[in-house]
Amino acid sequence: MPTIDADPYAFDLRPAAAALLIIDMQRDFLEPGGFGALLGNDVSRLRGAIAPTSAVLHAARAAGMAVIHTREGHRPDLSDLAPAKRARGRLACGIGDPGPMGRILVRGETGHDIIPELAPAPGEPVVDKPGKGAFYATDLEAMLRSRGITQLIVCGVTTEVCVNTTVREANDRGFDCLVLEDCTGSYFPEFQAAGLAMIRAQGGIFGWVADSARVLAALRVCE
Numbered sequence: 001m002p003t004i005d006a007d008p009y010a011f012d013l014r015p016a017a018a019a020l021l022i023i024d025m026q027r028d029f030l031e032p033g034g035f036g037a038l039l040g041n042d043v044s045r046l047r048g049a050i051a052p053t054s055a056v057l058h059a060a061r062a063a064g065m066a067v068i069h070t071r072e073g074h075r076p077d078l079s080d081l082a083p084a085k086r087a088r089g090r091l092a093c094g095i096g097d098p099g100p101m102g103r104i105l106v107r108g109e110t111g112h113d114i115i116p117e118l119a120p121a122p123g124e125p126v127v128d129k130p131g132k133g134a135f136y137a138t139d140l141e142a143m144l145r146s147r148g149i150t151q152l153i154v155c156g157v158t159t160e161v162c163v164n165t166t167v168r169e170a171n172d173r174g175f176d177c178l179v180l181e182d183c184t185g186s187y188f189p190e191f192q193a194a195g196l197a198m199i200r201a202q203g204g205i206f207g208w209v210a211d212s213a214r215v216l217a218a219l220r221v222c223e
């Protein structure tokens, strides 16, 4: 069993019981003209997570580990969009409205796609989620339990929103989460630091934090 040097203490990886969970690496968050940019954010701040996540993704595939992708977004008729979520931010152009990459955060639109650098391979599940957490209103939990998965290696954006919400949901359901610092990203450097600190604080109250290099070293052992 490979041991990964992590905070607050070593994470014993069991590859057969682990999945790589890549959260919301979508054009709407990482490319100009999407939801993230319309909220006033500098999307370039997230792009540093792409290369390390790609390296971990390829290593996980080579090691035969389960890989699951998520996307935040809504049905074209917006029937799964809570009025409160739509109203939040008082945006002139918000969720469901037409933007440069199609309707904002709507399934099937270009902006909703996972960025090409991290495109899912055939057979890798893609979980479409209407909320910030990947367990809310999805079949992610059933998918993990049916595969006997108890450990999640977590990458994605944004650290303090969908990554943190998902890790907290997973933790309450009994999954062990290892979050990779350089494979996550925030529009706000202070939230990136705080989001990771909150996970590993108090003896790992929500999980563990490591980086891609340490996971790559562990996965090489499993190939």
Ligand code: C5J
Pocket (backbone or CB within 6 Å): 023, 024, 029, 072, 132, 157, 158, 159, 161, 162, 163
């Ligand atoms: C946000 C996300 N930030 N994927 N979504 O609205 O973190």
